[in-house]
Amino acid sequence: MKRIQFFTFLCLFVILPISIATADMSVTWVRTGVVIETEHKEGISDKISVATVFDGTAHELAEVPTIQQLDTHRVLLQFTWQPNQDYQFRLNDHLTTATAPLKPVSYLIRTVELDALLSLMENLRRPAKPTAIALGHGKAPYTPKLAVATDSGHLAVLQTLSGKTLWKTRISEGYVRRMAFNRDNSVLYIGEQAADGFIYCYNFAASEPTLRWKYRTADDIETSTPSNPGSVYAWVSYPGPACMRTLANGDLLVASVHSWKENDTPRQMSQLYRFDSETGEVIWKWPRDRAISKIIRWFDVSADGKTLGLVTDSGHNLQGSPTDENGAGNGKLVVLNTADGTEKWHAAIEPLREYFPQVTFWRGVSISPDGKFINVTTDDGRAFIFDVNGPEPIWQENLTTPLEVSGIPIVATSGTIGATDAAALFVTGDTYIPYHLRKGAQRPSAAHPNGMTLFAYSWTGEKIWQWQLENMPQGLRIDEKDRYAVLSVSKRTQDPNESLHGVSVFDLTADGSGLSKYLYTYRTEGELPYDTLAMSADGAFIVVVEVPIAMPDETVRGKNRVHVLY
Template identity: 35%
Template sequence: MLISIWLSQVLFSGAVAGENFSPRVPGISLLFRIPLEDVSFYVRAGHLPDAFLAFSPDGGLLAVGTFLGRLIVTSTKDGRILWQKRIPEAMVKRVAFSQDGRTIYFGEQSPDGFIYAVSATDGHPRWRFRLADDLLPGTPPEKGDIYGIYRQPGCYRLKVLEDGDLLVLGIHSWPDKKRGYWRRLSRVYRLSPSGRLRWAWPREGPAELSLIYADSDKKGLRVAVVSTLPSDQLPPEYPYTPGTIYVLDGQRGKEVGRYRIPPLRPYYDRVSVWESVAVDPQGEFAVVATSDGRGFIIDLKKIKPSKILALGTPIMVGGLPVSAMSSYSLISPRREIYFQTDTSSIPYGLNVSGNRPAGPHPNANTIWAVNPRGHILWRFSAPFRFQGLASDARGKVLATAAGASARGREASHQYGVFVFKTTRPGGGLEKLIGYYPTRGPVFFHLALSPDGNLLALCETPYLDELGRQIGSYQVHVLKIKGQLKEARR
């Protein structure tokens, strides 16, 4: 109820009602929806399915990769499906267009972990690259194993560089029955537009830990990779360590330096990150957000922090520490840095009873915009959990998924996306274009068309307190009002 009141006062939009409800939101309008597969089996088991979205360089096509292995290509003019293909025993994990829009690249998570290049016109195959040759093949999941697909080798980063090359990150994390412990293998690749391997890092073979995310400048001259958990039973002298940012020469695939992030003791005994490393378009700095609430700006020449921001680091509330995880980050083409802080929580490194904080962290549920020196440009806070960030090619539009839910006697659920015009003067509220509500949660991989006129998001269903499935597994394509006129100037 409080969330709906907040929305009505700030955005003049009400709660979502009805399966085919088309909200009228200031600044945003619905163009069409794309129904996806039936995922009710996974939803009943408590899982929210993945999806990945990408617009073509001219914004005329939208490619959708689904949890059940479909690649769908639609026209953004009318939502018509132009072609689609099904990849057996796979999830389409990442999707990207070539610079000229003629080729679609997509990476799967499957026993083979292929990277594919296909014609954007009709899906005709051009080449493929097998990650399992390095990361070892996976075992097809047994029927009913909802998490088995995540134990397959998969593509966790697929970025098209300015010269047409591809930056690829492959990860395989699984319980190795032969060795009797959990293994994690990762490797970063640079491929030519024709699928030829230019280099792979580490050079000696896959790292025995999760290189959870990677990014580069637009030319691929500098690559930043961040590591998390290692394989079990690794010797202490193993050359690659968790909680470390590795900086590579993107032309040769050679490590030029590393920075090991110190744990924030006594609250945390290790460093945890997610898809939170980003590299400046000009390759001068990188950023990474950590689950202890810190945001790092890394000088890529000195390979050490030039600024460490205390975004959601622990503070004392009611005699107990409370933190707000710093989850996602992005550097826009205008070189503005964006961080997000999550909901309030008790630091996981502490041995305390209960799992609910005594009170909220003052910086929880906040989007932060900072400049390369770490100075705060603007902030936006709301009673929502923000997940994922997307920018257009000019850095003038920013979008984020948002959700808020409460269970129990006063159960409530509110999901959707916030959209900002970053060039507007003022703070976060003044930059806000609008909020688009959905019935189900929005998956954190959003896509903005290069000109900033269109936004694509994937809604996923969930089970409410009565066991009813609410929402649909579908893509919403939205028009951002006021952008088309500016784009034509």
């Protein structure tokens, strides 16, 4: 008996360290590999490896994992893992075996609090808000820069993984509307919506960021004084950038827009620019001679940077007025040669006259990365596909066009779209009654059947898959490999039942329906503002901004912060 007890004690003595090591090391399966965490006092060194396990025997991986250190106790091993496969992980002298799941999970690398960083509470009567983000380019283990800015001109540039502040400043008191890094992250472009409508170019190649050049767009699209300069919405009447893109050589494309009232008469002016990255010289403008008296809502560029598609409309000035016969209510898709700004062709989109006297857009244009196709949506709920070589649509669908319920037309938003080489993506939102069609009704009595949905169509117009959304879409991003799509959903509401905020991730290469492509949703407490979502070019990093939201019981959910995710 004593021999048995001694042998049992000896086994515990031998096995116990391995058990502690296993418990001391956790494995989280993410889209691009695994995150290893340990509480061991020595932390994580470079003595870490992974192997597949077959029939109890470990075998080296076919690919050498890329190691990315998150901090002392966390590391990302970047490799392609297979579902239901056993893997063995060795950290220093510790060993653990884990089985890969069917799908990855979200992983929070860190949050960055913004209140102090961006001086959001500097004016307590009107706290500032984060309004724009930009994520630099690069692939793991390289860590891109992250820029965050506010509606009062404060700007901070961070190291994405560590959250370390690399630089912060206040460029002006204006509303920072758009930002973009060039391809090697040596330049940050910033566009403000303010009286001057400046475009700034900051050089990050030196030890200390410096202003390389700036351009005053108000010289082209005029400036104005809001009727109520003290209003929180005064910025809407100023000139500013509607859309901003960088090209492979670092040049900047910007659509600057000014929509305001002059003596109670609505006016619009827009100008599209290509700027030389080094000098700030305007390489070309569209239109060439002077700004267009319409609104450039959005544009997109093919992956090779050769083709640009943009949409314009006349604003909401004609809504509810008699139908014009001279085409003033038409919307327009324009396709340009990006090298010199010359127009290849344009297509006029006529109003859905039964309900609307004019066509307007939101973000309704996207180009497939290979530059072969363009998808478009109008605010009246129609969706189109064009071949990039001609102005006639090859497909059209009444996606969320008006449906009459008890004699009241209802429509759903449809302005968030995207494109891959394989599919056109259309994201629809909440149901509403157009203002001029309300007939006394304030709220729709039913939801539009195609509302709150992510649709994927082939470029020949066949529906491939769809996914029902939990809440209003707030942004869509697709990585440069067409592998992952990221969609943020949120809604500013005091109804706790509608307070679902989060970022959903889809694997676009997975076979099957939307359920097969859906990977996971990362939840936040607070609201996700529109367009404050970013994803790295290789799809590894996701960044989203959260802001607090007040509930009916006067409690506050969420904070002003940035979430950095795998």
